[in-house]
Amino acid sequence: MSGAVESARTESVTLSPEEQLLAIEEIKRLFAARLRVMDTKQWDQYGPLHTDDVVSESWGAGSRVVGPAALTAAIRNTLDGNVSVTTAHHGHTPEITLTSDTTATGIWAMEDELWWTNGDVEEHLHGYGHYHEEYRKVEGQWLISYRTLTRLREDHSPNFYDYRQTERSSHG
Numbered sequence: 001m002s003g004a005v006e007s008a009r010t011e012s013v014t015l016s017p018e019e020q021l022l023a024i025e026e027i028k029r030l031f032a033a034r035l036r037v038m039d040t041k042q043w044d045q046y047g048p049l050h051t052d053d054v055v056s057e058s059w060g061a062g063s064r065v066v067g068p069a070a071l072t073a074a075i076r077n078t079l080d081g082n083v084s085v086t087t088a089h090h091g092h093t094p095e096i097t098l099t100s101d102t103t104a105t106g107i108w109a110m111e112d113e114l115w116w117t118n119g120d121v122e123e124h125l126h127g128y129g130h131y132h133e134e135y136r137k138v139e140g141q142w143l144i145s146y147r148t149l150t151r152l153r154e155d156h157s158p159n160f161y162d163y164r165q166t167e168r169s170s171h172g
Helices: 004-012 015-041 043-049 068-078 160-169
Strands: 050-057 065-066 087-096 104-117 121-138 143-156
Touching: 015 043, 015 087, 015 104, 015 121, 015 143, 043 050, 043 068, 050 068, 065 068, 121 160
Parallel strands: 050 143
Antiparallel strands: 050 065, 087 104, 104 121, 121 143
8 A cells, every 4th residue: 555545544533543443343343243133133133233325235236225224125035035044144354444533444254154945955055255345433333334245156056046036036
């Protein structure tokens, strides 16, 4: 990173080193809470982890969702809709950068596992990739304002795309 870019970035952060570490830890807890409430299907707790104008993009082009209610509905429909899916999401090795006292970016290595039943056959997906997120502190609380998921690899059962087709058609 060039000295000018580094200087410009750090000038916008006036938090003390201790406050910066606390902010980063709060963002880590936020991220962990999002994965936990998604995996445990606590949908009433999912939306409030996001800003009112959150944007989420995943599963490729055309999958942009805006707002916490729409995002919660999309995730719920995917994991708890026509096909009930058990999930385990993990985020690792966060790269969190404070961009101001109230904004930050994060990149997380991710791994997820999904299991569901297709008739009497158990299907699965094991994915690897990265979450790219943005955070904003609103009324003293860090919230997720943007997220995209990039997948590097997917290992899945042969009928995974049948599930994806069922899930996509249930979105309308």
